[in-house]
Amino acid sequence: MKQEVESMLKSKEINPTVNRMLVLDYLLELKSSISLTDLELSLESFDRVTLYRTLKTFEERGLVHKIEDGMGITKFAICQDSCKAGMHHDLHVHFYCHNCKQTFCLPKTQIPEVKLPENYQRQEMELIVKGICSACAK
16 A cells, blocks of 8 residues: 555655655545544544645645535545646535434536636636435345
């Protein structure tokens, strides 16, 4: 796993420090997105500022994307392979579960194209579906 994590960081032109490798390794194991607070609780040896800077670097380089979960919490998830520095191409739907409070990426469910009036320029696009996830529905 260490080699894969290091390779992913290098492919995004991110210096593979031990801290960055540990954070990325942790993010890769998750099945849902995670907030900065939850990441801080999970990785107790890291301080909040280090985690924030790491996530910011990952986001700037197209390794993770931010999700505003519609409940006032910003979460982070691994990007699709096509994302690059400053250019996120993972315009997929996210699903927020009212029961477990987790936010999931649904990469196979793309956000439909939105036609904007003339001279409007899209900068960001998000679509959150809220309900009960498959694990909670069982």
